[in-house]
Structure formats: structure tokens, C-alpha cells
Amino acid sequence: MxxxxxxxxxxxxxxxxxxxxxDRGFLFGDGVYEGIGVLDGRLIDNEAHLERLERSLSEVxxxxxxTRAEWTSLQGEIVRRNGMxxxxxxxxxxxxxxERDFFFPENAKPTVAMFTQAKAIVHAPAAEKGIAxxxxxxxxxxxxxxKSISLLAQVLAKQAAKEAGAQEAxxxxxxxxxxxxxxxxxxxxxxxxxxxxxxxxxxxPGITRKSLLRLSKEGGxxxxxxxxxxxxxxxxxxxFLTSASNFVLPVVSxxxxxxxxxxxxxxxxxxxxLYLQMASAxxxxxx
Ligand SMILES: Cc1ncc(COP(=O)(O)O)c(C=O)c1O
Numbered sequence: 001m002x003x004x005x006x007x008x009x010x011x012x013x014x015x016x017x018x019x020x021x022x023d024r025g026f027l028f029g030d031g032v033y034e035g036i037g038v039l040d041g042r043l044i045d046n047e048a049h050l051e052r053l054e055r056s057l058s059e060v061x062x063x064x065x066x067t068r069a070e071w072t073s074l075q076g077e078i079v080r081r082n083g084m085x086x087x088x089x090x091x092x093x094x095x096x097x098x099e100r101d102f103f104f105p106e107n108a109k110p111t112v113a114m115f116t117q118a119k120a121i122v123h124a125p126a127a128e129k130g131i132a133x134x135x136x137x138x139x140x141x142x143x144x145x146x147k148s149i150s151l152l153a154q155v156l157a158k159q160a161a162k163e164a165g166a167q168e169a170x171x172x173x174x175x176x177x178x179x180x181x182x183x184x185x186x187x188x189x190x191x192x193x194x195x196x197x198x199x200x201x202x203x204x205p206g207i208t209r210k211s212l213l214r215l216s217k218e219g220g221x222x223x224x225x226x227x228x229x230x231x232x233x234x235x236x237x238x239x240f241l242t243s244a245s246n247f248v249l250p251v252v253s254x255x256x257x258x259x260x261x262x263x264x265x266x267x268x269x270x271x272x273x274l275y276l277q278m279a280s281a282x283x284x285x286x287x
Pocket of ligand 1: 179208
């Protein structure tokens with residue numbers, strides 16, 4: 001069965017989905033996006049993702065083409081049409097199609113594209129073994145809180161990580177880790193506190209990060225929302241990342257140095273377990 005995608009009001013086979021040459025997403029990276037994890041056919045933390053989408057759209061002044069109820073219904077439909085059980089839904093909204101000119105076009109209609117990617121999240125080998133990260137300079141713009149489709153800096157950072165034998169890049173600004181190329185970055189101090197950078201324009205407000213903070217409070221795990229340096233990360237007892245497509249993943253090496261004994265740590269394992277429980281029983285999760 002061909003993958004069914006959604007484009008501008010229609011569900012159609014991927015091969016038939018065509019975006020016009022003059023789309024501003026293609027020419028300028030002028031658009032925003034969302035990515036949401038799917039488990040047992042259910043979207044995880046969907047309300048928070050839709051809220052972030054609304055905020056991203058409003059910050060870049062692209063009109064939101066759908067109500068929250070309409071978005072939810074389109075998402076449910078694409079999951080159903082693809083028989084999707086576990087993986088990821090991606091969708092983006094661009095400013096639309098117009099002759100190339102920097103100024104906002106007068107009458108363009110936003111382009112809406114949505115697709116699914118099947119992926120093992122719960123039984124991912126990376127979750128068992130942990131992953132390696134390398135640090136690279138954070139070359140992005142100053143509004144990283146907007147989930148923009150302009151991802152060139154992340155593409156270059158993550159490719160550099162891959163070429164160094166790692167699976168993720170940790171981005172560094174003035175000696176402090178901001179976040180991962182496509183994930184939120186956490187360390188655990190030798191005294192057992194989780195450390196994560198506070199929200200600001202410097203990082204994306206990760207939805208998995210938000211749930212993780214709630215779960216750590218409920219689980220009685222100490223939490224410090226503050227910046228941390230690369231050196232502090234090298235000395236950490238544990239490290240991990242969060243994202244909608246991975247949930248919680250242990251980081252076992254940073255710049256080729258093992259984190260503690262180079263194995264996923266107990267606090268990371270516990271948080272992954274708590275997150276999986278929440279994702280498997282969403283009705284019980286507090287919002
Ligand atoms: C730069 C960046 N930070 C953090 C995240 C994690 O955010 P979320 O948990 O909402 O997937 C992502 C996800 O794509 C990201 O691109």
C-alpha cells in the first residue's frame with residue numbers, strides 16, 4: 001500500500017502529492033512545522049503540540065488554516081488511512097505560493113502538508129544502549145523558540161555528528177549547551193538532580209521536555225532549570241535527551257568521552273519508564 005499523505009485539503013498517495021515550484025517553503029524556508037509521536041495509534045501530547053503550532057504560526061504571522069478540532073480530525077484520519085501504530089506524524093504550514101519576493105504576499109493561501117513515518121520508539125535499540133553526541137557551535141538564528149522549517153544549521157550540525165560517529169549534535173552557545181539538533185538536552189548531576197536549560201528564545205520549548213519536567217516532579221526527582229556548560233556535561237553522572245520521536249533516550253558518550261561508566265543511568269531509565277507509562281495511558285496523564 002502506498003503511503004497516504006495530506007496536502008492542501010486532500011488525502012492522496014505520496015507519489016501524487018506535488019507542491020508548486022513557487023511555494024515559499026521551498027524558496028525561503030518560510031513556514032513552521034510540528035512533529036508528534038504516535039503510540040498504539042494515539043498521538044502523544046497532541047494538545048500541547050497544537051498549542052505550540054498556533055504560537056509558531058502567530059509569531060511568524062501565517063494565518064492558521066484550521067481550528068484545533070480540524071487539525072485533530074486530519075491527524076486522526078492520516079493515522080487511520082496509513083494503519084499507523086507507532087512512529088511519527090510530521091506536518092508543516094508554509095506562507096503559500098507567490099512570485100518570489102521577500103514581502104508577505106497579499107493573497108497567498110498557506111500550504112499544508114502532513115505525512116506519517118512508521119518507527120519503533122518503545123523497543124528502539126538506541127533506548128537500550130544509549131547514544132553518542134558531539135558538541136558543535138550553535139549557528140542558528142535568535143528565535144529558536146519558533147519551530148521554523150528553516151533547518152540548515154541543524155542539518156549541518158547533525159551531519160557533523162554523524163561524520164564523527166555520533167547520533168545527535170549538542171549545540172553550544174558561549175560555552176553553554178542550548179539543546180540537541182532535534183531534541184532537548186539534559187544532564188544529571190553527581191548529586192542526582194536533573195539539569196535542563198530554562199525556556200527562552202534560545203531553545204525550542206520541547207513538548208516532551210515539558211512532560212518530562214512534570215513527571216520528574218511527580219516522581220520526586222530534584223530538578224534545576226539552569227544553563228549547563230560542556231565541561232559540566234563531561235562530568236555528569238548521566239545525560240539524556242527528549243523528543244517527540246524518541247521520548248527519552250540515554251546519552252552515554254559526549255565528544256568521545258563516556259558519561260560516567262558509559263551505560264544508561266538509573267534516573268534516565270526511570271524517567272523513560274515513567275514517560276512510557278504516561279504515553280501508554282494518556283487518559284491518566286494530567287495536562
Ligand atoms: C531544536 C529542537 N529542540 C527540541 C526538540 C524536542 O521537542 P519535542 O519534544 O517537542 O519534540 C526538537 C524536536 O524536533 C527540536 O527540533
